[in-house]
Amino acid sequence: MELYIGIDVSLELSSVCVMDRSGAILREMKVASEPDALLAFCNSLDAPPTLVGLEAGPLSQWLYAGLKDAGVAAVLMETRHVKGALAAMPVKTDRRDAEGMAHLLRMGWFRPVHCKSASSQEARALLASRKLLVSKAVDIELGIRGVLRGFGMKIGKVSKGRFADRVRELAAGNPVLEQASEAMLQALSALRDQIAGLHRRVLATVRADEVCALLMSAPGVGPITALTYKSAIDDPTRFSSSKQVGPHFGLTPKKHQSGEKDVDGSITRAGDASVRAVLYEAASVLLTRTQSFSTLKSWGLRVAQRRGLKRATVAVARKLAVVLHRMWVEGEPFRFTEKQGAAAPA
Numbered sequence: 001m002e003l004y005i006g007i008d009v010s011l012e013l014s015s016v017c018v019m020d021r022s023g024a025i026l027r028e029m030k031v032a033s034e035p036d037a038l039l040a041f042c043n044s045l046d047a048p049p050t051l052v053g054l055e056a057g058p059l060s061q062w063l064y065a066g067l068k069d070a071g072v073a074a075v076l077m078e079t080r081h082v083k084g085a086l087a088a089m090p091v092k093t094d095r096r097d098a099e100g101m102a103h104l105l106r107m108g109w110f111r112p113v114h115c116k117s118a119s120s121q122e123a124r125a126l127l128a129s130r131k132l133l134v135s136k137a138v139d140i141e142l143g144i145r146g147v148l149r150g151f152g153m154k155i156g157k158v159s160k161g162r163f164a165d166r167v168r169e170l171a172a173g174n175p176v177l178e179q180a181s182e183a184m185l186q187a188l189s190a191l192r193d194q195i196a197g198l199h200r201r202v203l204a205t206v207r208a209d210e211v212c213a214l215l216m217s218a219p220g221v222g223p224i225t226a227l228t229y230k231s232a233i234d235d236p237t238r239f240s241s242s243k244q245v246g247p248h249f250g251l252t253p254k255k256h257q258s259g260e261k262d263v264d265g266s267i268t269r270a271g272d273a274s275v276r277a278v279l280y281e282a283a284s285v286l287l288t289r290t291q292s293f294s295t296l297k298s299w300g301l302r303v304a305q306r307r308g309l310k311r312a313t314v315a316v317a318r319k320l321a322v323v324l325h326r327m328w329v330e331g332e333p334f335r336f337t338e339k340q341g342a343a344a345p346a
Contacts, residue, residue, distance in 0.1 A: 001046065002020060002050045003019070003026070003045060003048075003049045003050050004018070004020075004049070004050055004051050004053070004102050004106040005049050005051070005052040005053070005102065005105075006019070006097075006100070006104070006105060007031075007052065007054045007055075007063075007098060007101070008095075008098040009060050009063060010033060010094065011033060012033060013033060014030070014032075014033045014063075014098075015028070015030060016029055016030070016038075016041060016098055017095070017098035017102045018045065019099070019102040019105075023103065025099065025102075027045075028095060028098070028099070029041075033059060034063075035062070035065075035066025036066070038052075038066070038067060039067060039072065042067075042072055048072075048073075050073065051073050051074075051075060052067060052072055052074040052075070053074070053102070053104065053105045054074065054075075054077065055079055055097075056076045056077060056078060056079050057079070061115050061116070064076050064115050065115065075105075075110070075112050076112060076113040076114075076115055077104065077111065078110070078111035078112070078113050079113075081110060081111045082101060082110070085100065085104055085109065085110075086100040086101075114235065114238050116234045117234055117235075120232075120234040121231075123205065123230070123231035124231045127274070129198060130195060130198040133194055134195055136191055137191040140184050140187055140188045140191065141163070144167055144181055144185070144188075147177070147184075148170055148171065148181070151177065153170040155170065164189070168181070168185075202224065202227060206226060209227070211230050212230055214327060214331070215229060215230065217327070217333035217334045218320065218323065218327065218334035219290040219292060219296075219336075220281075220282035220286035220289075220320070221282050221324070222282075224278060225278040225279070228274055228278045229275060229324055230328075232249075232275045233245070233325065236325055236329050237329075239325065242322045242325040242326045242329070243322055246318040246319070246321050246322055248270070249271040249272060249275050250267055250268045250269040250270035250276055251267055251276060251279070251317055251318035251321060253265060253267060253268070254266060279318075279320055279321055280313060280314065280317045283300070283314075283316035286300065286316060286320070287300050287301065287312065287313060287316060293336065295336070295337055296323065297316075299316075300315065300316040303315050303316075
């Protein structure tokens, strides 16, 4: 007997739907969002489940790992694909979502998602924490500027080391502004200390990682880009071709064709946005700041002459994603010319 279980994961209770091969619903209920509770539910069925599907998400990875370790045939389902498939339902509830996912499983109309290893999840947690603190530090700095601007006080362009002195200088003489700005300055200082600590941890992680060292041989690729890329790919063998990496991170154009209508749009923006951002920054550095010659830079500059710098940067980011994957698979550093070691043209 074939049983397909769709699980709509929530924080406390997950909706579960058990369906047979013909599409008949055998059981529906709420189960605690814990691996042990889901495993006990699977064991309570008359037959082992053929396939258990969970929509990809932070909590789903933990539940998926628990089910897989117990020998349950489980799969993570791509979020955008599931959302598009269930969008036709006029009434959206957790119960109906679980039912729709069970239908997708029995028809095979789903896209599996790779569950990242523990080391990759730890690296991503480190990078996400650093990014969050950086954004909050920027918000506080802009907030200080906004508060003082209301009193006609303009901080102007100052270095990070002189920012606090400049703020105290402008707020001097006004007790309310002195207290308000000092509180924000203290918070900003604490955030910057924590950012520095996390950044040192990132650098230590990258220095101890051979793959990151290999990826940083490419121009424009620094520690943050290398660690972000490595943690997102996790296992390079899950891509049968390096050319699949560009579309995986949403760096290829959209396509809309219907009858006589055929439109090429902007990039799809699918996949991990953080990887897309660091690849774009690396491509920008490669095109505008890197002095060393490479065939990749030469190609990007030719694209920039025809299509503009922005499109060229996106194109180089896509190609850089492909090149980095090929470097990782082959274990070879970046080749600046097609024939490694060839002299750059005059």
